Amino acid sequence: xxxxxxxxxxxxxxxxxxxxxxxxxxxxxxxxxxxxxxxxxxxxxxxxxxxxxxxxxxxxxxxxxxxxxxxxxxxxxxxxxxxxxxxxxxxxxxxxxxxxxxxxxxxxxxxxxxxxxxxxxxxxxxxxxxxxxxxx
DNA sequence: GCCAACGTTGGC
DNA sequence: GCCAACGTTGGC
Numbered sequence: 794x795x796x797x798x799x800x801x802x803x804x805x806x807x808x809x810x811x812x813x814x815x816x817x818x819x820x821x822x823x824x825x826x827x828x829x830x831x832x833x834x835x836x837x838x839x840x841x842x843x844x845x846x847x848x849x850x851x852x853x854x855x856x857x858x859x860x861x862x863x864x865x866x867x868x869x870x871x872x873x874x875x876x877x878x879x880x881x882x883x884x885x886x887x888x889x890x891x892x893x894x895x896x897x898x899x900x901x902x903x904x905x906x907x908x909x910x911x912x913x914x915x916x917x918x919x920x921x922x923x924x925x926x927x928x929x
Numbered sequence: 930g931c932c933a934a935c936g937t938t939g940g941c
Numbered sequence: 942g943c944c945a946a947c948g949t950t951g952g953c
Contacts, residue, residue, distance in 0.1 A: 800951090802950095802951090824936075825936090826936095845950080845951060845952085846950090846951060846952080849951090849952075889952080906934085906935080907934085907950080907951060907952070908934070908935055908936085908949085908950050908951070909935095910950090
């Protein structure tokens with residue numbers, strides 16, 4: 794089982810939208826590095842959902858429901874999507890500010906390459922963030 | 930609104 | 942194949 798983080802602008806599609814829908818196709822990714830990660834995502838993998846621009850925090854945990862398939866929003870079959878379902882919200886959202894201020898999390902891609910829209914998270918980072926959320 | 934970082938495009 | 946120009950993203 795692997796761990797990931799996907800970014801979304803909440804004005805476009807938020808954690809609440811995902812909870813309302815029950816599932817969604819994660820489409821529109823047009824970046825080679827992100828696509829590599831989409832391809833590696835397996836059914837049952839865990840995905841943090843992060844709100845960029847507004848909120849700037851990890852809000853919830855999702856699961857990969859359907860592994861990669863051609864992105865229906867693109868005419869070019871090289872671009873991929875996955876289907877995700879919401880699992881549980883974080884007890885408290887973990888803000889970018891918190892992540893940046895924490896020495897243990899400063900190697901997260903979110904900090905070092907904030908533009909990558911689909912990124913891997915280590916198990917250690919995942920466990921740590923969960924624990925932080927429980928504590929707050 | 931500004932700007933830094935990153936990715937892509939296109940001329941050479 | 943290099944690199945300048947441009948567009949986009951996203952934090953501040």
